[in-house]
Amino acid sequence: MTYGALALIPLFPLLGALVNGAISLATSHREKAAGRRWVSLIGPLAPTLSFLVTLSAFLKLRLLPEEGRELTQTLFSWIAAGRLDVDLGFLFDPLSAAMLLFVTGVGALIHFYSIGYMGRDRGYARYFAYLNLFTFSMILLVLGDGLLPLFVGWEGVGLCSYLLIGFWHTDEEKAIAGNKAFIVNRIGDFGFLLGIFVLFWALSGGGASGLSYREIAAGSHHLPAGVVTAACLLLFIGAAGKSAQLPLYVWLPDAMAGPTPVSALIHAATMVTSGIYMVSRLSFLYAESALALTVVAVVGGLTALFAATIGMAQFDIKKVLAYSTVSQLGYMFLACGVGAFSAGMFHVVTHAFFKACLFLGAGSVIHALSGEQDIRRMGGLLKRIPVTGWTFLVAWLAIAGVFPFAGFFSKDEILAAAFFAENELLPWLPRALWALGVVTAACTAFYMTRLTGLVFLGRGRLDPDASAHVHESPRSMTIPLMILAAGSLLVGFLGVPEFLIAGGNRFHHWLAPAIAAHGGGERAAHPSAAAEWAVMLISLGAAIAGIVAGLHLYVRRPDLSARIGAALGGLYRLVANKYYVDEAYRAAIVRPVQAGSRVLLWRAIDVRVIDLLVNLVGILGRGASYVVRFAQTGYVQLYAAVLLIGVVILMWVLF
């Protein structure tokens, strides 16, 4: 049914962006931003209002029967060009509801947090303008009723990511990080566009198509398998770019150059999860292509383990969290790849809470230590900044996957799904991926424990200056932390598996109509309760093993870790240097492209050909004027003579 208020959800942040942008432009020349109070009011207010409207839409949605549980709103005919006929509309169904609730909710919390964190920054208004613009784009992405509004939002969040990563653009390194994010994303977007083209070309054969989800679903059954697979793979390239999977993940660690709330919002909770959202949204399409699902699962699984290993050897607090995000996103894709789309989405939701909490907590630590980000110069902070400390601990247990925190339930569901899944192409694959996932879970627990231990526990290794100024963050920062920590604890109970509590896993049931609708379904496996218990206990065991190892190596016997690192020598260096992937890309791709551009495109073509053509116009003009010049004698009688001759000729011709 139609629900007119849906348009308000993206509208509020859009207006916020415009107003804050205007304030930013108006006050940019002044040292102290004059409109600070207004910005602090409008900036966080916009996503809060969006959240409230989302909430009301959600409540309305719940009252609808399971069949046809969706609210729609069509705004206007957007593009009508030949076979492309798109209306701009919104679709609010269980999937977009789940996504939108935490996008607006967690987003609003991060906006409030930013008041404290960015309060003294000169670009305060500009920051909130960008943040609001991002929120608008993300909402558009989630709420759009077809691939085209999604893509507009997709590009929008990419743009805002660039703007926000490079927020302190006067610092060249940070500006370059912003460039890197945008360029790598663009590569993914290229694949995404090709996927859209394939779908359009396939679906509009009979008539017109607007590439709305409804149309895609209706047409998907008649498409040849090759087309479906091609489209799914191409779209997945876009998802790999946006959600930082192998091989397009390299921008995410660098993105930590941006302000920490940005890292929390964009690179943990929302933008990076849009790839998983897209895959879930098109679950019916992916379900038709076993090859595409296999690729998704393998990429997800490999990325999860790969990033987790890198995270074990990083010393910057934000970099650890960045690689952790890449790894957790891998889990989500792994889930989708084995057909458990709702498990993937569940992890998206839980991850949003605990990862945002971790990032905001890290921001709070950095704020408390006057800018320190190296965990080797931290330690023993739990007593000194207790609110930050305890919320971080809650989030730590959640991400490590300890019962009964949120991460346990979502991660366990993914691992169980992987274990019991079936793959037509490679029957052994799901179990192999499960094993990968278990190892990754142990690594996750390990490196998160390492992080938490080195930052909050044990002896303090602070720089004396920083140590003297340690202080807890203001309420605008700690309250969001507490709310997110509560979420990290409680959200998990939405997805308690069936075999534990009858009628459990309400999240799965909630999403089922949206994902199974249009024909796509999830694996229908009904394993025995004993098997399910076994898998769950193994996951829990891996988590605990990781925690124990981490505590032992970094809290009890810190010297051991250094000795192990030395013993591993080359292997350790490989991991600590991120497997030299960035260096490999630079050598294999960046340098050749730059060299080729310089020699071929610039010197040969631009200078010799294009400049020549442009100059030719001038040269021709000059040459022509050389000839014509002789007529300009300034001598009136010559002109009169010419006139006379012309008249004579005219007479002759006419008569």
Add this chain to the structure above:
Amino acid sequence: MPAVSLGHFVALSIVLFFMGAVGVLSRKNALIVLMSIELMLNAANLAIAAFARYWLQADGQVIVFFVIAIAAVEAAIGLAILVEIFRLRRSVDLEAMSSMRE
């Protein structure tokens, strides 16, 4: 003896016209050029009046009046311009006035 026919008038008109044209194109003194222009106009007038008398229509005569009036106006303006030029350059030599050359 043969009567003065239309042909004579037209021939005279042509001769006068080209005399005027040659004068416009080749004389140095701007005043002479203006006089040559007048000559050309009068040659045309002669032709028109001759034809009007030949066809016994008053239209041509009326045209002649128009042309005379216009010629007068044109001469007045031309002379006014020439006077200004003389005030500026102290000469009416056309060969010297080629400052509009490229």
